[in-house]
Amino acid sequence: MRKIPAPQALPESLPFWQAADQGRLLLKKCNACGRVHHYPRDICPFCLAEDTAWVDATGTGSVYSFSTMGKGEDAYTLAFVTLAEGVTVMSNLVDCDPARVAIGAAVRVVFKPSHSGHAVPMFTPVEAQE
Amino acid sequence: MSLNGKACIVGAYEHPTRLAENRSVLRLHADVAKGALADAGLAKDDIDGYFCAGDAPGLGTATVAEYLGLKLRHLDSTECGGSAPILHVAHAAEAIAAGRCNIALITLAGRPRAALAEAQARAAAAAADGRPAKAPLALKAPDPDAPELAFELPYGPATQNLYAMVAKRHMHEFGTTSEQLAWIKVAASQHAQHNPHALLRKPVTVEEVLASPLVSDPLRRLDCCVMSDGGGALIVTRPEIARELKRPQIVVRGTGEAQKHGMGGQVDLTYSAAAWSGPRAFAEAGITPADIQYASLYDSFTITVLMQLEDLGFCRKGEGGRFVADGNLISGQGRLPFNTDGGGLCSNHPANRGGVTKVIEAVRQLRGEAHPAVQVPGCAWALASGIGGALASRHTAATLILERL
Numbered sequence: 001m002r003k004i005p006a007p008q009a010l011p012e013s014l015p016f017w018q019a020a021d022q023g024r025l026l027l028k029k030c031n032a033c034g035r036v037h038h039y040p041r042d043i044c045p046f047c048l049a050e051d052t053a054w055v056d057a058t059g060t061g062s063v064y065s066f067s068t069m070g071k072g073e074d075a076y077t078l079a080f081v082t083l084a085e086g087v088t089v090m091s092n093l094v095d096c097d098p099a100r101v102a103i104g105a106a107v108r109v110v111f112k113p114s115h116s117g118h119a120v121p122m123f124t125p126v127e128a129q130e
Numbered sequence: 131m132s133l134n135g136k137a138c139i140v141g142a143y144e145h146p147t148r149l150a151e152n153r154s155v156l157r158l159h160a161d162v163a164k165g166a167l168a169d170a171g172l173a174k175d176d177i178d179g180y181f182c183a184g185d186a187p188g189l190g191t192a193t194v195a196e197y198l199g200l201k202l203r204h205l206d207s208t209e210c211g212g213s214a215p216i217l218h219v220a221h222a223a224e225a226i227a228a229g230r231c232n233i234a235l236i237t238l239a240g241r242p243r244a245a246l247a248e249a250q251a252r253a254a255a256a257a258a259d260g261r262p263a264k265a266p267l268a269l270k271a272p273d274p275d276a277p278e279l280a281f282e283l284p285y286g287p288a289t290q291n292l293y294a295m296v297a298k299r300h301m302h303e304f305g306t307t308s309e310q311l312a313w314i315k316v317a318a319s320q321h322a323q324h325n326p327h328a329l330l331r332k333p334v335t336v337e338e339v340l341a342s343p344l345v346s347d348p349l350r351r352l353d354c355c356v357m358s359d360g361g362g363a364l365i366v367t368r369p370e371i372a373r374e375l376k377r378p379q380i381v382v383r384g385t386g387e388a389q390k391h392g393m394g395g396q397v398d399l400t401y402s403a404a405a406w407s408g409p410r411a412f413a414e415a416g417i418t419p420a421d422i423q424y425a426s427l428y429d430s431f432t433i434t435v436l437m438q439l440e441d442l443g444f445c446r447k448g449e450g451g452r453f454v455a456d457g458n459l460i461s462g463q464g465r466l467p468f469n470t471d472g473g474g475l476c477s478n479h480p481a482n483r484g485g486v487t488k489v490i491e492a493v494r495q496l497r498g499e500a501h502p503a504v505q506v507p508g509c510a511w512a513l514a515s516g517i518g519g520a521l522a523s524r525h526t527a528a529t530l531i532l533e534r535l
């Protein structure tokens with residue numbers, strides 16, 4: 001299994017990682033322009049307002065693109081997932097056979113422990129749960 | 131200020147090595163600088179402007195200037211990855227037009243292939259002694275002050291899988307196929323057979339590309355560029371000085387630069403920053419893509435070429451696959467000869483960034499100095515395009531349009 005490198009959390013994104021440890025996916029929303037952004041930051045990248053707040057994401061979305069690299073136990077799948085809130089985030093597709101995943105597949109968030117660090121949000125196809 | 135006609139490229143030199151054993155990165159920069167000076171018929175002390183990017187060691191401009199004994203009045207170490215030397219030509223033209231320098235030197239060089247071999251040898255020696263072997267691959271430690279990395283590095287982004295996600299999305303949206311992408315490698319390999327320095331000189335077929343091992347789905351080994359050492363240099367000067375030198379006049383007609391990034395999560399992998407740099411360059415040059423007779427297109431991967439063809443306007447968005455099929459990029463056969471030296475896909479990709487070789491082959495074509503088997507007859511207009519960084523994440527694009535007078 002590939003070791004998941006621990007995220008180097010900066011103070012302004014620490015709440016994201018603390019929430020991930022509790023199994024919650026947070027996003028940043030700007031109170032000035034109303035838009036959600038990712039990665040989270042203190043200042044809104046759309047309007048530069050400093051009035052940004054954490055919101056709970058639904059944790060559901062769809063696969064925008066993905067690619068599997070590596071062989072056997074070391075294989076992993078990098079992906080972009082478009083969340084219900086409208087932002088597309090980099091992640092991994094996990095707990096599934098990526099050869100059976102297609103762009104557009106519905107996914108939901110799962111949290112995986114990193115190597116001696118915060119938990120990391122990843123995504124799994126919704127169908128794989130049935 | 132338009133840069134059209136404000137500067138000329140009068141010197142170009144590509145390092146012949148592909149494996150720089152026992153030769154430092156700085157020595158490689160010096161080799162190519164000397165080569166470009168000799169090509170232009172100029173002396174070291176003629177240089178008063180110098181341009182380099184992140185591949186130069188130490189303090190960049192200052193470190194290289196010390197090694198070569200340069201006395202500069204204009205320095206620029208704009209770092210934007212593989213597109214840097216293409217953008218440096220524009221910045222040199224700007225500096226020349228502003229009267230800040232007369233003769234500008236641009237260098238790019240590196241030895242990642244030799245460095246990897248050395249690291250692997252050290253790891254093997256350590257393992258034989260029973261000492262823990264360090265992984266040799268990491269090029270640079272992640273910057274703890276770059277806030278985006280926490281949201282990327284845990285997921286294992288590499289150059290290969292970032293470009294692969296672009297290819298997969300392109301296939302999904304536009305029906306592009308692996309066969310079509312393979313044609314880009316086929317064209318490069320048809321050209322590389324005539325380049326004695328190229329790492330991969332054997333022409334390949336579409337079937338051979340498709341049979342090569344999967345690197346990152348859907349990209350295969352032959353969709354990727356080579357890993358090589360080497361480098362190149364350019365000399366840019368004002369037209370009055372260029373006219374006195376005994377070289378064909380290669381005039382800067384159009385330039386464009388742009389960048390694209392994660393845009394707060396508004397990710398769209400169907401276009402690159404070349405969609406902005408290209409139109410700027412064509413507007414400045416006052417021509418259209420139909421006027422271009424030869425194109426040097428950054429070819430870290432086959433998909434990189436396809437994206438630039440669309441974004442620069444050589445075909446409509448989504449039609450790149452059809453454009454490259456059936457040898458349309460092969461010199462003497464297709465409508466748009468590209469990378470006639472074999473490019474990064476077959477010849478070299480020095481310092482893991484190939485921008486300078488794109489300009490060098492464009493200059494060769496315009497001078498009529500490309501290999502006779504791939505020379506475009508009467509080539510008067512050429513384009514060089516570069517992508518720095520990674521297409522699926524933050525990257526830069528630089529476009530340069532050149533004319534032979």
Ligand SMILES: [Zn+2]
Pocket residue numbers: 030031032033034035044045046047048049
């Ligand atoms: Zn805002």
